[in-house]
Amino acid sequence: MQRxxxxxxxxDHEEKLARYAKALAHPIRVRILEFLGxxxxxxxxxxxxxxxxxxxxxxxxxxxxxxxxxxxxxxxxPRVKYCINQQAMAEAEQMFFHLFQRLRHT
Amino acid sequence: MQRxxxxxxxxDHEEKLARYAKALAHPIRVRILEFLGxxxxxxxxxxxxxxxxxxxxxxxxxxxxxxxxxxxxxxxxPRVKYCINQQAMAEAEQMFFHLFQRLRHT
DNA sequence: TGTATTGATCGGTAATTTGCGATAAACTAT
DNA sequence: ATAGTTTATCGCAAATTACCGATCAATACA
Numbered sequence: 001m002q003r004x005x006x007x008x009x010x011x012d013h014e015e016k017l018a019r020y021a022k023a024l025a026h027p028i029r030v031r032i033l034e035f036l037g038x039x040x041x042x043x044x045x046x047x048x049x050x051x052x053x054x055x056x057x058x059x060x061x062x063x064x065x066x067x068x069x070x071x072x073x074x075x076x077x078p079r080v081k082y083c084i085n086q087q088a089m090a091e092a093e094q095m096f097f098h099l100f101q102r103l104r105h106t
Numbered sequence: 107m108q109r110x111x112x113x114x115x116x117x118d119h120e121e122k123l124a125r126y127a128k129a130l131a132h133p134i135r136v137r138i139l140e141f142l143g144x145x146x147x148x149x150x151x152x153x154x155x156x157x158x159x160x161x162x163x164x165x166x167x168x169x170x171x172x173x174x175x176x177x178x179x180x181x182x183x184p185r186v187k188y189c190i191n192q193q194a195m196a197e198a199e200q201m202f203f204h205l206f207q208r209l210r211h212t
Numbered sequence: 213t214g215t216a217t218t219g220a221t222c223g224g225t226a227a228t229t230t231g232c233g234a235t236a237a238a239c240t241a242t
Numbered sequence: 243a244t245a246g247t248t249t250a251t252c253g254c255a256a257a258t259t260a261c262c263g264a265t266c267a268a269t270a271c272a
Contacts, residue, residue: 009158010133017136024127026260027116030205034120037208044219052115054262059220061260077269078218084209093206099136100199102143103190132230150249160232165250167230183239184248 017099020092023068028053029061033084036071041083123205126198129174134159134167139190142177147189 010018024030028051035050036042044062048055062082065071069088074081116124130136134157141156142148150168154161168188171177175194180187 010137014133014136014140018131018133021127021130021136022132024205025124025131026128027120027124028260030120030124030127031116033205033209045217048219055219056221056263057261063220064259075219075268078216078267080219086210089206089209093202093210096199096202096206099130099139100195100202103139103195104192134230151247154249161249162233162251163231169250170229181238181249184237184246185239186249 013095017092017095019068020070020095023065023070026061026064028058029065032058032061032065033070036082036084041081043079043081045079119201123198123201125174126176126201129171129176132167132170134164135171138164138167138171139176142188142190147187149185149187151185 024033031051032047035047039046044055044059047058047062051058062071062073066073066082070085070092071082072085074083130139137157138153141153145152150161150165153164153168157164168177168179172179172188176191176198177188178191180189
């Protein structure tokens, strides 16, 4: 992306939906979410056991999900408890649902 | 991604969902789909009028969507008519829906 | 005060993505 | 054959993403 000025190319909802989609656009992040779906919450350590990638890599993907708003992390030293952000997730679901709805049948 | 061998890290459905999500992970592609949703079908040229980006850029995003399976292009020389691939779209919707369902409430 | 634990962050490399202009390809029409 | 139309593809630069090992920060505990 090398667009500098105005930046008025897309609608808010297009940017927002794309943002959520991007958060889901890697299998490891899908898996993290699914794991959270079975656990209510989890610590980073559980994920590093579940997923055969470096701890730093997993931490980075958690950051991605957090920055997209889909999860939140509560610091419980020395650990961090991650949970799904139900509100953001509901919003994402709504947005996806509406998109698909508009695309159906045409 | 610099993983070379076995590649048995993720489940098929995780990869597939991530693949669909990636296709939706850019506002221009969301917009293209939305436009298709109002038009049933369209030619590339209509999109280059709708969207203030270079023709080559739009063509590339169409390719992205096509490679993800979400749209298909029928060549009608010298133009190409793009339509939503309803079957793939339905599959994507299903997968997203199930994911969100599993994440709800926890 | 030291030691252990947990997880974020840094620094680096490789790969991928995004954007553009220019050009090629596939036709139609003249 | 030539010219025009439409769209894909190429080649490039810049930005971003993905991954890792190493290190730092925060806290608990001995």
